[in-house]
Amino acid sequence: MARILVAETDVPVREFIRRVLLQRGHEVVVVNDGAEAVVKLARLPFDLLLADVAMPNMDGVELSLKVARDFPDLPMLMMSSDTIQRRRSHDIENLIVILQRPFTMVALNDAVERALGVNAVAAGQPAD
Numbered sequence: 531m532a533r534i535l536v537a538e539t540d541v542p543v544r545e546f547i548r549r550v551l552l553q554r555g556h557e558v559v560v561v562n563d564g565a566e567a568v569v570k571l572a573r574l575p576f577d578l579l580l581a582d583v584a585m586p587n588m589d590g591v592e593l594s595l596k597v598a599r600d601f602p603d604l605p606m607l608m609m610s611s612d613t614i615q616r617r618r619s620h621d622i623e624n625l626i627v628i629l630q631r632p633f634t635m636v637a638l639n640d641a642v643e644r645a646l647g648v649n650a651v652a653a654g655q656p657a658d
Contacts, residue, residue, distance in 0.1 A: 531555040532577035532646055537567040537593065538609070539585050547580065550635050551642065564588030571601060578645055583610035583628075605645040609633070 534556050538544040544560050551558045559574065561567050565587040567579065579597055583590035590608050597604055611631035629641045 531557065532642075533557040533559070533575065534578045534580055534642070535567060535570055535574075535576045536560045537562070537564055537579070537581035537585060537590070539563055539582060543582075547638065550638055554639060554642075556642075564590060564593035567593055568596060571597065571604075576604060578605050578607060578642065580607045580642070581609070583608050607641055607645045 531554065534551055536544060536547050536551070536558060538547060538560070539562055548558045548560055559570055559576070561570055563585040564581065567581060568588065570576075571579070579593075581590045581593055585593075588596075590610070594606050594608060597606055607629055609629045609631050629637065633641075
């Protein structure tokens with residue numbers, strides 16, 4: 531399965547996401563914010579970045595722009611419950627998938643599978 535980096539400041543949400551992804555067989559690394567995500571991305575290869583749009587230190591929009599520049603093949607899945615943040619992320623929608631919060635376990639799994647499928651097609655591998 532995939533190695534997924536989760537950047538989320540809300541501990542209960544972060545743990546929910548971690549448990550759901552572990553149940554699907556993914557390897558999950560969690561960080562508190564975008565700045566920590568950048569450090570992890572520089573140290574380990576990941577198959578997917580799953581991040582909140584609204585984070586301290588480096589928000590999801592800034593993080594996604596940096597990732598698009600430095601790790602162009604890494605698919606990104608951003609979470610947002612805030613209409614203003616979703617509007618702000620509009621400029622990068624062609625780079626990422628936006629998962630509207632609150633979301634269910636099924637919606638999370640579907641979004642992760644779609645994001646990973648995009649990566650498989652981009653890498654020249656057939657998506658299942």
